[in-house]
Amino acid sequence: MTVLRVRISTLGLLAGLLAVARLATAQTQLPGRETSAESVASYALSQPMPFDPEALVGTLPNGLRYYVRANGKPVHRAELRLVVKAGSVLEDEDQRGLAHFVEHMEFEGTQHFPGQSIPDFLSSLGLSIGADANAATSYDDTQYTLRVPTRVPGVLDRALVILEDWAQGASFDQRGIDRERGVVLSEWRMNLGAGARTQEKIRRALLQGSRYADRAPIGDPAVIERAQREALVRFYHDWYRPDLMAVIVVGDIDRDAAVTMIREHFSSLSSPSPERPRPAFDVLDHAGTRYTFVTDKETTSTVVQLSDLRPARNQGSVGGYRDIIVDQLFAAMFGARLDELAQSANAPFLRAGADRGLFPTPRTKDEAVLQALVSNDGVTRGLEALVTELQRVMQFGFTASELARAKQAMMLGYERVVTESPDRESSSRADEYTRNFLQGEALPTIWQELAFHRRFLPQITLGEVNARTADWFPDRNRLIVVSAPETAGITLPTEAQLAAVVKTASAKRLQPYVDAAAGETLLPTPPSRGTITKTTVRADTGVTEWTLSNGATVVLKPTTFKEDQILFRATAPGGTSLASDDDFIPALVAGAVVPAGGAGAFSSVMLDKILSGKAVAVSPFINELDEGMAGGSTPQDLETMFQLLYLRFTQPRADSAAFAAMASQARALLANQMASPDVVFNQTIEAALSSNNPRRQAETPSMVDQWSLAKSMAFYKARFADASNFTFVFVGSFTLDAIKPLVETYLASLPATHAHEKWKDLGIIPPATVVEKTIEQGIAPKSEVAIVFSGSFDYDAAHRLALRTMTMLLQGRLFDTIRQELGGTYSIIATPDTTRFPRPEYTVRIEWTCDPARTEALVHRVFQEIEVVKATRFDASQMARVRETLLREFEANSQENRYVLEQISQAYADGSASDLAAVLNVPDQIQALTSDAIQQAAQTYLDTAKYVRVMLMPAGGSGARAALRRGGPTPD
Incomplete structure (x- = not known):
């Protein structure tokens, strides 16, 4: 259970409570759906929490546990999990990793799916490794996830065969x-x-003296490099056994049929004989307070953290559930105080937070944490403030x-969750069942949780x-x-000095x-x-368009995807392109520093208090070519959202203290950024793509000196x-009749100059030749490569789809060759983007991380594969599979308000509103x-005569220079 920072408006409060009451009344006949406090009054604190009766949970004779639940979101889909209580902490010394x-x-071959049969099976359904089939290993467990369509006959059964094979x-x-x-x-290298x-050094300090300290899941690269088949099989034989496993099936399914299939596939699993006892490990208690200092040459920020471990609460009992509620109230209130302090003049930290919850490793502990992001010289001041x-609360x-x-x-928040319960995703329920299996988290219904809160x-x-x-935070x-960064000019306090700070502040x-x-x-x-x-x-799209008396355009698309969600986006052309060079920096930050001052008569702190408990968000933005606001609310909070939107437009608030705090934060965050190889890498790419245009320059601490609240406020007001x-687009759970008076009151009343400003073309164009840059920075033995193709584009729906499809197929090809065939990287990604x-x-943009010694060969192979894609034509069966993949993706996206909002907003911004039906008709x-369109996209957009290639190599020099000389496209 987590704290829900949900905001419900005073104006909509009565309606919200009545809606929940009606919902409860309508469902009292269903088990577990009563929401009154009286319905759970008989539970003693020592009793276990009630169990969701809609979940079928059982244990097979061999000890395997299963969880099955029908759930209709997303439709025609099922989420399957195999969860094994075996992770890195169980490794023998020769098995680390x-x-x-x-x-x-x-994923490299099983009994019923030899070789690459699992990826092939997924591909036949329009699915892929990563997005639809994945796995993760932690200290205490390993989890496998498989998402499949359920309306294709036999697929669920076949998917369970994959889980059966993963099991043994x-x-x-x-x-x-x-x-x-x-x-x-490569995965180890990617995380270096x-x-x-x-985090590894902090983890070792937290786990000092425990076996967990020496069993990071990523392992020891020396062990991985020389690992023999026997050691892998030994781990699998010892720990992949039914008494340590759970199978989870949630989705658009027949529950009873799914349970029958689980019994058929998993009842025959057996444990080894003799069975190796599954040991339990813990973290040793220690007296007093320990101190740890962690510095790194590439760290860009300074953080001080207090952490305290104690025995975990019983998450499955009524009393434990109540204890968690108390702690969450404490954390919410203390966190709000820290937020307020961070926004004050001369704040002692940049940001801070408080939390308490189950410690992830081991789960025998709870951890309370206080953490503050501070300036390089602000460690003692930040710790003193925490x-x-x-002590003030004490x-x-x-x-x-x-x-x-x-x-x-x-x-x-819980009342809102009850309203949203029919829209809950299957993955969320599967997560809950996973936590029940691994950590004993309670599994009541959400209605029962609301009842316990009441x-x-x-x-x-x-x-x-x-x-x-x-x-x-007791002193034990x-x-x-x-x-902190390890660099000249930063001197950290000693342990004795920190201890003195704690002692003084406590007194x-x-x-x-x-x-x-x-x-x-x-x-x-x-x-x-x-x-x-x-x-x-627009009857063919379900969209209604209103023109208001002030000239604003309002576009409305009611949906039934989620009962408690309304999203909006408002945009107008202009942006920072209209700022003079002298005022560019204040204009660039105006969309952030002005809202930080609050709105109307209220500071940001006061706004937080007024909006506490309300699901309202209104966030201004000012981009290079446009400005606007985006956010959302629940139906109950809609008027509050409109009020905040009105205030953000008409009454921005200047707050010198908040401005000073934000400037201080910016200076501290930017002070060390160039020590990060990743930051330098990405800034180099952006500079190359913009031909070093000053409007795309990276932010630096000296730029903060050019900030001006007066100039930012003036630019914000003008925009x-x-x-x-402006065009306002609303998508979600509303009716035209309900939203009409709000639109008339809060949008039609907005001031208008009717100037109809447009953006200014700044002349920023991508390079028309090959640009290759190599950066030699960083101590990690890894290289990062980015290859970016860019150029002019025929901007319409057909060409956008062809580009996106071609890039998807390119990424699949690179995955098959660079990762699967060559083992050259853990992940290689190709991403398209278009602008009108x-x-x-x-x-x-193509990106990957690899061994520096293999950079040259992999760059060469990537360009070879690009040529293969450009020469490829797909036959009818391959095109059918491509279309199936795209249709499945669209089917999932089209049920999301956010996707619909993006599509409509983009159509209006692009000037395609008159053709909205065609834009939204993605299936057509x-x-x-066609195959020709995809091939033409590859030949046009993967032009090896003009691209930007940036390589990040470790500091050293010779390897980077050799790779730069020899990499590049394959010669004709």
Whole structure:
């Protein structure tokens, strides 16, 4: 269970509660769907939580556990999981990294799916490895996921055969082992950045003295390089056994039929004899506080963290569930105080947060965490502030108004989740069953969870929550970690100095926190209502278009995809392209620094308090060629969302303290960015693609000196001064009758100048020749490569689909060769993009990480495969498979409000609104797609006479220069 930061408007509160009440009344006859506190009043705190009666859960005679549930989201799909309580902590010394290696080998041939039969089976259904079939190894478990269509006869049964083979039918073919060894090492290499190194050192400090400290799932590359088949098979034989397994099937299925299939496929699984006992490991307790300092030459930020481990609560009991609620209230209130402090003038940290939950490794512990992102010289000040604020709660507690706000947010959040329950995705339910199997998390229905919240929240007192303060960070099992860049000019405090800070801050006599009243409404008096002057109904798309009295255009698409979601996007042409060179930097940051000041009469802190418990988001943006706002709400919160939208347009608020805090954050975050090879790599790509145009320059600390709140505010106001230039698109759960008065009140009343400004063409064009750059930076033994093709584009739906399809097929080809055949990388990605303005252009970006010694050969092979794709024509059966893949993708996307919003918004922004029906009719576009169109796209858009290639090599020099000389397209 997690804290739900959901916001419900005062204006819509009564309607929301009545809707939930009606829902509860209508469903009281169904087991587990009563939501009153009385329905769960009989449960003692010592009792286990109730179990969802709609889930079929059982255990086979061999010990295998299964979970089966029918769920209609997404339609015609099922999510399957094989969960094994075996991970890296169980590895013998000669197996370090082989739990993960075994996971990879499950896709390299099994009893019923030899060789590459699993990818072939998926491909026949329009599915792929990664998106539809994947796996992950952790310390204590390994999880396999398979997503399949259910309306194709026999597919669910066949998919269960794959799970059966994963359980005990892996082949461990020697050729597959040798091939996959390179892939596993590439995955290890891909994660060799500063972040991974820092987290590894922190993990070792947390797990000091435990077996977990020496059993990272990625393993030891030396062991992986020389691992023999016997060691892999030994791990698989010892630990892949039914008493350590669960099979999960959730989706658009017949529950009873699925259970029958599980019994047929998994009852014959057996455990080895003799059976190796499955040991349990823990983290040792320690007295007092330990300190750890973690520095890295490529780290870009400084963080101070307090962590405390204690025995985990019983997640399956009623009392444990109640304890979690109390801790979540504490975390929500304490986190809100830290948020407020971070936005103050001369704030002691840039950002901070608090949390408590089950420790992932091992799950025998809970962990409480306080963490602050600080400036390079702000470690002691940040730590002092964290301890001081904790001490403030210790001395005075929270206030009654803070607790009331946190309770309201939590309650309204669960009421919203009940409303959304019919729209819950199968993957979410499968995650829940996975947690039940691995960590004993309770499995009540969401209606029962709401009932328990209605029972417990009124009972939880301010004194009870305040009493948790001492339990969060006692002076035992406590670890204080400082992670920072390793560079000249940064001097970290010593352990003794940090201990002195903690001691001094803990002894302070403080003043109580004052919870300033925030008010109840954003707009006590609504603006004068405008009118709708024109209505256009596009019956073939279900879209209605209104023209307002101020000239604004409103586009509405009601849907039934989710009962509790309404999304919107408002855009107008212009953006930072209209800023002068002198004002460009303040214009660039205006979309961030102005909203940070709040809106109307309210600071950002006050807005957070007013909107607490409401599901409302309105986020302004100012891009290079356009500006606008985006966000959403629930139906109950719709008026609050419109009010905030109105205020963001008409009453932006200048807050010098918030501006200073944001500037301080920016300086600190930018100070060390050039130490990161990844940052330098991406900035080099962007500079090459823009021909080093100053409008695309990377942000630096010196640029923050050019910030100006006055200039940012002036530019922001100018960009949002003309409502007649905006198109507002709304998609989701609303009716035209319900939204009409809100549109008339809050949108038709927006001021309009009728200037109808347009963007300015800045003349930024991609290079028309080959540009090759090599960066030598970084200590990790890995290289990163990006090849970007770009140029002019025939911008219409047919060409966009051809480009996207060609890129999808290119990525599949590169996956088959660079990863599967050569074992050269863990992941290689090809991504297309198109833009309509200021001129129609496209990009195709290919990226991968690899062994520096193989960079030259892999670059050469990538260009060879590009030529193969350009020469390929697909026959009728191959085109049928391509179309099936595209149709399945569209079927899933078309049921999402966000996708529909993006398509409609893009059509209006591109000037294609008059042809909206054709734009939205993707199935017809797919059926019209031909092999010739795909081949033509490859030949046109993969032009090896003009591309940008950037390579990041480790610091050293010779290898990078040799690769640059010898890499590139295959000679004719």
